[in-house]
Amino acid sequence: MAGDKKISMAVIRRLPRYFRYLYDLIRLDIRRISSKELSERMDITASQIRQDLNCFGGFGQQGYGYNVQSLYDEIGRILGVERRFSCALFGAGNMGNALANYENFQNRGFDITVIFDSAADKVGTAIHGIPVLHVDGMESFLKSKHVDIAILTVPNRAMPDITARVVKAGVKGIWNFSPTDLKLGEGIVVENVHLSDSLMVLGYRLMEQLREDAARRK
């Protein structure tokens, strides 16, 4: 049952997907589901589903399956959706703007409380009601207000400086949108969103696919 040996990252990264599918089921008013049926919807094996869920405890019932609502609640609890994190957004450029305006994050428990930038025409304004402050003032801000997560959408060249200062100020989580890989000490959690890497992989796979299509059509 609820064994407490280290859960692998592969499993963790699948949890949000389960969470989304379960939410869909709730909206469809489906009350129970077997690993088999879920596996068909999600296009993974039933065995994997059972194994994944069992990392956290026996949520299912033999001969019945899983109760959708309570499984949803359990996964939500594991992912900590009820918890709230205070976030500071660095960089009010294109991506920064998009993130600041994206309400879903607030709904998911991530509150962007402040935006830092260095452009004179942005400092003093507000985006989606969130004040934009000059990045020079980050230390004093972070000293008075607790911030859990720094969301980094600053240009590459600014990354080393900003990162070092953010970490020094005690921020423990980083959501990184720059292509830079952050090499940070123990105790800092970094989650990267490398859009250009993703795009390059898409390009590679698409080329491969087109090559395959051409070969078949030959």
Added chain:
Amino acid sequence: MAGDKKISMAVIRRLPRYFRYLYDLIRLDIRRISSKELSERMDITASQIRQDLNCFGGFGQQGYGYNVQSLYDEIGRILGVERRFSCALFGAGNMGNALANYENFQNRGFDITVIFDSAADKVGTAIHGIPVLHVDGMESFLKSKHVDIAILTVPNRAMPDITARVVKAGVKGIWNFSPTDLKLGEGIVVENVHLSDSLMVLGYRLMEQLREDAARRK
């Protein structure tokens, strides 16, 4: 040597990262590098680097290491950076705007040639010089102009319709920014960017880290 047995996705997903590091080395005017030194910079094992690179052929030289420039060129060639893809962006919201304005994608060979939206106040305008057309006209547009990739940043509810139409129009690659998982037939390449999944994983890992910190401090 250049064996042609299927390259695993795990390897492919690491290539853009090698590519970035090699570019950094070029800018630092470093001409040659051993797997050992690269492994220290990238924080992976030298063995993995050698194994990864050998999937595509013997780029290195014993006693010398790898020539940075030619390795960079090789990986670029594998990733197809010289190829150009024509892209259509669907959704001129926050994320759509950010992507349309992000010049790096154009530089990487992905040309956004058109933007589709359904909002009356957006249709007819241009974003970053790219015309915004009404989504109703996508079929006729896609019939006359070839489009390789659809970039989807439309609301969830619009996804099923847009996806079906895009695929029907012959688009072969999809860069998906919606939380929806696309279940499409063979021959369509989908690359997902699930921002909220990434954020949830960050939240989970951060919670875990904070718990650990607390335990140590106890």
Added chain:
DNA sequence: ATCATTTTGTGATTTTTTTGTCAAAACGAA
């Protein structure tokens, strides 16, 4: 209440991925 059916949880097995190891190749100093 009985029993055939469903379906989980779990240990075993297989597959995939990563890491370790070393002979052979190339280097570069003397």
Added chain:
DNA sequence: TTCGTTTTGACAAAAAAATCACAAAATGAT
């Protein structure tokens, strides 16, 4: 050239992840 050093490429071993397979539990129809 010669020889000790460096470093790859390839293979072997280990670790991690996914899948299989089945006993045991619960269901639900009769």
